[in-house]
Amino acid sequence: MADNIDSFNDYPAQDGVAPDRWASALHLFDNGAGVPHEESVLERWERAQLLFEARDYVSAARLLAVVVEEVPEQTGPRLLLARAYYHSAQLQRAEEQLRQVIDRHPVEHYAHLMLGRTLERQGRGDEAAPWLRMAAAFSGELPSQS
Numbered sequence: 001m002a003d004n005i006d007s008f009n010d011y012p013a014q015d016g017v018a019p020d021r022w023a024s025a026l027h028l029f030d031n032g033a034g035v036p037h038e039e040s041v042l043e044r045w046e047r048a049q050l051l052f053e054a055r056d057y058v059s060a061a062r063l064l065a066v067v068v069e070e071v072p073e074q075t076g077p078r079l080l081l082a083r084a085y086y087h088s089a090q091l092q093r094a095e096e097q098l099r100q101v102i103d104r105h106p107v108e109h110y111a112h113l114m115l116g117r118t119l120e121r122q123g124r125g126d127e128a129a130p131w132l133r134m135a136a137a138f139s140g141e142l143p144s145q146s
Contacts, residue, residue, distance in 0.1 A: 041070050045077060052080060057088040068097075075105055079114075086118055094118045109138035 039047075044067050051060035061084035067077045078097050085094035098115040101108055116131035 041067060044070075048077070048080065048084075052084055055087075057084045060084040061088055061090065061093075073104075075101055075108065079108075079111060082111075082114060082118075086114065086121075091118055091122050095122075107138065109135055112138065 044063055048060050048063040048067060051057075051063065061081060064077055064081035064084055068074075068081050071077060078101050082094045082097035082101070085091070085097065095115065095118050098111050098118060101111040102115065105111070112131050113135035116128040116135060119125070119128035119131065
């Protein structure tokens with residue numbers, strides 16, 4: 001090559017490939033030629049994380065909804081689903097997921113914070129205040145008593 005590239009890692013990345021394509025490409029040859037690959041829950045979770053990191057929140061939410069349906073007891077995917085909903089302005093759905101996390105894990109600090117922020121973003125500041133105070137208490141950021 002004219003660019004004098006010595007290895008694959010030296011090849012400059014172009015902005016044309018979506019993150020989910022890389023995750024899918026990793027398994028092209030798993031089962032041999034012509035055998036379709038069945039994506040596992042873990043692979044869907046990893047692909048959803050890549051989509052979220054790429055700020056494709058709508059696609060991430062679609063995939064995370066499937067993951068959450070398959071493993072409803074897992075907190076991580078449900079929290080990421082709530083974040084994807086929040087960032088894609090699906091605030092009612094974000095609120096539903098966060099309330100489910102808090103019902104199952106009442107001391108999940110981040111869920112309290114996110115629920116408060118989600119309610120604020122919906123213009124429900126009075127409802128948000130207790131959730132934000134609880135999040136502050138969990139993180140040790142209680143207001144000083146003067």
